[in-house]
Amino acid sequence: MAAVVRTKDLLGNFNLALIAGEDGINREIITSDISRPGIEMTGYFQYYPKERLQLIGRTEMTYFLDLSDEQKRDRARNLCTDVTPGIVVSRGMDIPEILIEEANEAGVPILHSPRKTTRVISRLTNYLEAKFAPFTAIHGVLVDIYGVGVLIIGQSGVGKSETALELVKNGHRLVADDSVEIRQEDYDSLIGNSPPLIEHLLEIRGLGIINVMTLFGAGAVRSRKRISLVINLENWDEKKQYDRLGLDEDTMKILDVHIPKSTIPVRPGRNLAVIIEVAAMNYRLKRMGVNAAEEFSERLTTMIEDEQKNED
Structure with missing residues (x-):
């Protein structure tokens, strides 16, 4: 399921003000990469990543203000392409009228932020990377147990939800039941959450659907959790040899991560x-x-070796 992020979504999630280019507020952002058009301010646009969100900080703005009006017009016109999703100006800096005019002409939104450039780029990057992270959904239950995100899987009817209910009763926190949405937000990090429709709900056969937050309070649920351990529940098979020592470490691959x-x-x-x-x-x-x-x-190895020495 591909994420669709539009420039207008940034307005609702960050302290940004729309200054110009309102016609392009529905432009789609297709990458989490953010560009700081420093070299472009010198007039070199051969490798300009126009499909990225552009961020103008103090360095870029200071250089821009030192240009002649003709150069400013040229840089602003080249910055504002038909696919550029937006230009963010940080530090609450005044935005030159020439840039506003070209943005309105091309329909490129200019977003104004009062925060420092590093803070803005960090928050925007984290937000976009989370939105564009590889995604999958797994049938199971995700519970936060002593700070460890435990994904409980197994065939239908094996008792996953009933076990989760007892864990919640013991003071642990439910993240998701039945369907767990999983995003790979880093090369080795999987974050699980519940689909909005069934958030905080638990299905118990014979009892129906219960609202965990209503029954046990806000401390019994959480919205997302990093998955650290997978527990596979399966019906006891007398013919199968189960691990009795715990020396064999098995893993499960979810997306590109082995858990x-x-x-x-x-x-x-x-x-x-x-x-x-x-x-x-x-x-x-x-x-x-x-x-x-x-x-x-x-x-055990030490004991066996000692006994062998004594025999010798």
């Missing part, structure tokens, strides 16, 4: 919520350098 995955067999009498809580805590310990399975393996 640690554990498979938990489901059968009557097993408290899945407690097991998943421990899995989340164990994940945190591993990230801190504490691995119980490896420690046990080392102890």
Whole structure:
């Protein structure tokens, strides 16, 4: 599902004022890259990235103001193309009338920001990268457990939502149930959230749809969370050999990111919520350098070696 971002969307998300070029407010922004037209101010437009949002800071504006009126007109006309989504002027600087005239003529919005240039470019880039990030949706439940984003997956009817309800009752926070929208906002970072239609809702078979925020309060939900661990619930298979030590680390590839995955067999009498809580805590310990399975393996190896030495 491709994101569609228009220049007018920036007005609603940032402290920006529309100064000129109102006719182009519906222009589409097609890239998260932002250009600072420094070399273009000198008159060199051969490689001008006209499809990008343009940001004029103090350096560019100071150079522009030192040009002759004819040069200013030429630079402004070349900056304002038929595909340029907008020009952002930072630091609350006064905008030259020539630039306003050319922007109105070409229908290129000029957006005025009172903030520093670095702050503006950072916030705009983060916003656009999040909008254009690779996207997918997975059937499952996403819960924030002790600060760890745990994605619970498994075939329909295995008990994902019921487990999530018990986790919420234990003080953890629901992010999404049934469908988890996932965006890759960095090369190794996956952010999950709920579709707006089912946000804060949990479906329990036999009970129906419940509103977690209404029942348990605002502290029981959150809107988005980075996914750190995948828990796969599957019906117990007597013929299958399950990992009993935790030495084998499995992963699941979502988009371009490999996420640690554990498979938990489901059968009557097993408290899945407690097991998943421990899995989340164990994940945190591993990230801190504490691995119980490896420690046990080392102890066992040492014990076997000592016994062999004694026999010799």
